Amino acid sequence: MELRRAALDDAKGIARIMKEGYNIDTIADAEGVFTDEMERFHRYVVATMGYDIMGFASWTLRDLPRHELAELRRIAIHKEHRHKGIGAGLFYYLVQDAKRYYHEQGFRLRKMFTTCHASNNVARAFYEKIGFKLEATLKDHYYEGEDECIYSTFF
Numbered sequence: 300m301e302l303r304r305a306a307l308d309d310a311k312g313i314a315r316i317m318k319e320g321y322n323i324d325t326i327a328d329a330e331g332v333f334t335d336e337m338e339r340f341h342r343y344v345v346a347t348m349g350y351d352i353m354g355f356a357s358w359t360l361r362d363l364p365r366h367e368l369a370e371l372r373r374i375a376i377h378k379e380h381r382h383k384g385i386g387a388g389l390f391y392y393l394v395q396d397a398k399r400y401y402h403e404q405g406f407r408l409r410k411m412f413t414t415c416h417a418s419n420n421v422a423r424a425f426y427e428k429i430g431f432k433l434e435a436t437l438k439d440h441y442y443e444g445e446d447e448c449i450y451s452t453f454f
């Protein structure tokens with residue numbers, strides 16, 4: 300397995316996994332999300348086996364570099380490859396990428412946060428395992444009846 304930064308021509312491979320992991324209607328819609336986010340400085344990383352993408356994760360800067368605050372935006376692993384350590388490996392790789400970016404800007408990565416549907420118990424167990432703590436819960440956030448958990452970790 301190889302971990303690397305994603306490029307625009309990874310759109311199809313990422314979109315296939317994003318569609319199922321994020322409940323997006325079509326692969327074309329997921330490709331649109333990926334390309335739009337790449338244009339808005341969301342940095343994607345991928346785990347690959349040969350030419351196949353097995354999972355991806357992305358982060359973005361929150362506000363200004365001096366806030367030293369990054370958001371883990373997305374993470375999803377292909378259904379057949381879950382719970383084999385790929386998500387954790389991708390996350391640690393993504394943190395190195397974010398740390399390098401802040402360092403190049405003359406800052407350091409201080410805090411990373413992410414949000415997660417309260418009902419997504421697998422993702423919540425995952426975030427807790429990789430060191431995030433539940434910091435707040437937002438009521439009926441994206442949908443009525445679905446609270447959103449804010450998880451964060453400090454470096």
Ligand SMILES: CC(C)(COP(=O)(O)OP(=O)(O)OC[C@H]1O[C@@H](n2cnc3c(N)ncnc32)[C@H](O)[C@@H]1OP(=O)(O)O)[C@@H](O)C(=O)NCCC(=O)NCCS
Pocket residue numbers: 320321374375376377380381382383384385386387388414415416419421422424425426428
């Ligand atoms: C959440 C997700 C990215 C985790 O990736 P993964 O590669 O399967 O996770 P890992 O194998 O690295 O697991 C790390 C830890 O997470 C937890 N975990 C992972 N899968 C789990 C499961 N099915 N049930 C309970 N805990 C689980 C465990 O604590 C695990 O540690 P362990 O192996 O010692 O038990 C993956 O399940 C996924 O793609 N889910 C769908 C998309 C999604 O919900 N993304 C997050 C949106 S907020």
